[in-house]
Amino acid sequence: MARTRLPMTHSDSSLLLDLYGSVEHEARWQVVLDTLRDRMGLESVVAQVLSSARSCLQQVWTARDSVSLRHAAIHDSWANSGANPRFHRQRALRHPDTGIGSDFQSLDHSENEHRAMREGLARCGLGPAFWVDFGLSPNSHFSLVFHRKPGDDRDVNAGEVEFLQQLQPHLSQAVSLWLKTSENAARVRTLEQAISATDLAMTSCDRTLRMAWSNPVAETLLAYNRHLGVRNGMLTAHNAQANAALKALVADAATGHADVLALGSPGDDPLHVRAVSGANQAGIGAAARDEVLLLIAAPERRVQIVPSALARLFRLTGAEAQLAAALAAGDTVSEYAARRGITTGTARIQLKQLFGKTGTGRQADLVRLILHSLSAQGNGTLPPAPVPPRPN
Known part of the structure; x- marks a missing residue:
């Protein structure tokens, strides 16, 4: 006969509200972890996103309960580092169907590794660990790690397993929503940067x-x-x-x-x-x-061309890039020559060189090419308004 599960208590409802609230407010993870630590009588509860791309698991993201946060330095010196044999496993779980495992049930560790794990955790002020985790991608997974108090050497018990089984679907859903929200926020930031530029x-x-x-x-x-x-x-x-x-x-x-x-x-x-x-x-x-x-x-405002960008994009000399920028901004060859203090003939020689390097044969084609290039875009600045001519 299947076991009847008890309805969730008021405190569990508050826990789920905080869990789903962490989707938009990452700081609420600490409230969730504090609640789990106090409810289960543990020393530490930590949420982690771990990468298994290398032989040693790497922390990508971590949230800690308030007690663990105060002891973060000592915990990271061993428990949350490659020195811990647990970080050398590739998610070898005792219960692959539930995603729940423990230090006691990690069959891929030798007796020497188990001994080193107990001693290392004790130096960090932590007891043995159990966890619930699930994959996020082929090379990463989310893990919620629970450490008992020092001296408490119990393995995860049936009541804790049942609670974690009830929590896991909510945890998985909340993390999935959180990741999608983070991805969307990153896309929005990228679009905002592009729009601003x-x-x-x-x-x-x-x-x-x-x-x-x-x-x-x-x-x-x-x-x-x-x-x-x-x-x-x-x-x-x-x-x-x-x-x-x-x-x-x-x-x-x-x-x-x-x-x-x-x-x-x-x-x-x-x-x-x-x-x-x-x-x-x-x-x-x-x-x-x-x-x-x-x-x-504002079509009557002179386009602002960056000569140095033109030089890199079309492999021009500095003088050629200056002339190209001036022509794109509306100057004639004669106006440019007068402003630069060179002869019109010299400017026309530079223009001929521009035609050759850009594969154009007419000034109109050259200007159109420049205006379609990135030298005329991405400055994120507005050209100044044209100065009206003074009355005679």
Whole structure:
């Protein structure tokens, strides 16, 4: 007849709440480990992610209960190091079906290793260990390690095994969620770094033009631009007509229709805005309001080309890279020559050398090549506004 399992107690419910809470708040692992240590009357409870890529297990991540944290240095001097024979095993478990094992049940250790383990743990103020673990990848696994108090040489008992069997599915689920959350957070950080490094201004807003976020280039552009700015958290165009046009653009984009809008007139440092529908999927994770991504360009501002990057990308000399950068920014050959204090003939010789090294035959092709290269991207800075000509 199968054994009837008792319902979880109030303290166990609190334990599970803290366990699942650790998915978003890693510091709550210590609360979980403290609870397990006190409930089971142990000296130490430690959670570890271990790599088995080498012959000796390597700690990738560790969380400790508060007592173990105070004694971390002495524990790490032997118990959590390659000196401990347990770190030389490749997850050889007594109960592979449950993932529960112990120092007593590690059949892959010799008697001398068991003796060295007992003596080493005693020097660290720890008794024998038992654990529950499960694989995360072919070369890594999660392990929850329990150490008894010094002098308590009992093996893991049937009641502890049953408790760990009940805990293991929750532990596995919480760790799986934690890893997925960490991976997603890492992807978000990578995307944020890429968005911050680009020279294209990006911001997002809802149908009412309330802003959600923006990258640094957009923050600078919106703070110092006569056509589009931010007021009380709302994107605001320079006049009522432009504001209505911007709202219409965003409303269309929210329904999946991408379009563009010009704010300002030619010669007045205008802005070009492209609205793209955001990820407004249905379901519990959907945004409370439609979110639209706005890509903003200031087309009359000189492109900032890094000559040193051009030189490395196209194997140019310093002089050739300077000329290429100037042409891409809008200078003529004569203007560049005058600014550099060289003859126009010398500049044209450099231009001919540029054509040869870049495989182009016309100045327009050369400029297009440069503007599509990474020398014109990734600075994360906004070109300054053009200086209006002085009246005569």
